[in-house]
Amino acid sequence: MSPEQPVWSGPQRVVLTSSGDPLRLRSGAELAHVEVAYETFGELAPERDNVVVVCHALTGDAHIAGEGGWWANLVGPGLAVDTDRWFVVCANLLGGCRGTTGPSSIDPATGRVHGLDFPLFEVADQVSVHRRLLDHLGIGRLHALVGGSLGGMQVLEWLLAEPERTDHAVLVATPARLTTENIAFSAVAREAIMSDPDFHDGRYAEHGVTPRRGLKVARMMAHITYVSAESLASKFGHRRVPAGPDGAPGTATLGVDFEVESYLQHQGESFLDRFDALSYLYLSRALDHFDPLGDPATPSRLARLAAHGTRVSLTSFDTDWRFSTAQSEPIVTALRAAGVEVDAVELRSPWGHDSFLLEPPGYHARVRAALDGVPAVNIR
């Protein structure tokens, strides 16, 4: 292993339920069998006091660091989430398609894919699964929780579920809830998937197909919302693709004329190889209904968080129009009203929501400082 590679558990999997101990969801529905896929990076200290849980976003997975890790610029030896110091745990989400039980998993009770019989769940339920995983690993108190986008939403649910379990929390590009516009885009994505004739009411696996057309359209559209108009303009402008065999350069077609179209085609196509349509439906719906500040129990939970002394770092990006600073402000307000120590900053970044996966100036330094429990030197 090269020196830059973190100590790594490799892919791990554990069943968290047993007969008589199902996962009970907030809706009241139960899942009798829940497996969780997870990975760890770094080494657990003998005192078990160096645990950092990273929560992944909508289409991420547990493989955050090392080769092919989707957050390998942030998590690794010597990086902001330094795997030479911290024992980092990341688990796949309930409802996802990367190893943890989801709607496309086989239901052991029937031997068939769950499909649309899989119960709807909330972000709090996804966190509940991961809390069980940490219990299973014998890890109580956490040094920190870190997440961006849906990952940050999980961090918030963690804090509310167990206000005394964590000392530091890092939320990036995290909304208190979705906007009406967010929900509208989400609805169009689901429409594209569910109206694809190959969706077969969610039983597509039994038909040997996947709703590729709908999932591709959903991803292409969603991708536009992950970036900024500015970044699309500076990256692609109005540049044309080289003409194909049937056209002179610059000839208009109904195919791919502009580089940005070629880029979106690639985004849509490559997504099909790594993501499942049912998971997309269920995860996006959990996002739509996320609204922890609307829960009457939240203020008392936040008061416990303040009493525990948990410090919260919140970062947003000025060009992020999917989960904007305005959407995260209610979190800051609620935390401060409860007396929680919050360091909230909007950073400049040209890359829209995707900024949380990139390295706009000041961002990684803020994450590092938050884990160290020291004030960040904020730049703008």
Add this chain to the structure above:
Amino acid sequence: MSPEQPVWSGPQRVVLTSSGDPLRLRSGAELAHVEVAYETFGELAPERDNVVVVCHALTGDAHIAGEGGWWANLVGPGLAVDTDRWFVVCANLLGGCRGTTGPSSIDPATGRVHGLDFPLFEVADQVSVHRRLLDHLGIGRLHALVGGSLGGMQVLEWLLAEPERTDHAVLVATPARLTTENIAFSAVAREAIMSDPDFHDGRYAEHGVTPRRGLKVARMMAHITYVSAESLASKFGHRRVPAGPDGAPGTATLGVDFEVESYLQHQGESFLDRFDALSYLYLSRALDHFDPLGDPATPSRLARLAAHGTRVSLTSFDTDWRFSTAQSEPIVTALRAAGVEVDAVELRSPWGHDSFLLEPPGYHARVRAALDGVPAVNIR
């Protein structure tokens, strides 16, 4: 006819081509047979000096005023475009599906629908058809051209094609060209339509179907870009729809949970009854390639416009993120550089791009003043 109804021609249709006189497109392609559907409102003055041409937007049609008219709040007796004074002409667009020749029209040469054999065209070609129509009607000089969105883009092409033909021009929510993000959304819409199995390479009519799923998704997505995040939030917020027979109120489903989803469903479904998928492809592509300021011939055309003394009114709306003020600014700059008299204002309006169809304060007064040739009293 009630007193509020304008004098109306009823639907009219004329063939503008003849053998030996096809429509030659900018690409070099020719259309041997082009019919145009149009309507007129008001009465042509004996001096033929009261003609106002209204150019319609992407999914509009010639029926602008009177009962069911899509711009009936602006055009009619006593309104900003006063049909008691002006003889208003509006014609359906080349490539559209409301009477003027388009890709779903029957090609008289083959007896079949054109389909994807219909040549790609530019906005300038659409204007060329309408210029022929006006010639056919014996109308030379125009008092004014009025258009919003794609309608405004046509107005700009009219000015460039015949700089001496028009005395006043009213452009609303009109970009100099599309942004990269605009083109990206447009590409997703086309992907949705063309990947629908019922598209049948554009020969869906011959299969007795239409690509309803794709067209619905395209329209739902586009609709989000026509409104503002603010207007969606104030109109729908996070309100839920009443629960159906299979769920308690507030129960999450993968169907329609939020009012905004119900609204989008309605927008998508109702569009299917009035618009054609092939037209959507062709018209959206004409928008993508619109870039008249990039044409080397434009500065000399604008100089002629200035010499003629044409006055241009340009209005944009602050929440319009589809065709923003920034996108119309290059038009203002180019016109002023050429010495054209331009009155350009950004109005406040909560409704995004759709503002051009509504009545934000100051808007209709500006249109009326422009047609009167007097300075608008601008409010903000």
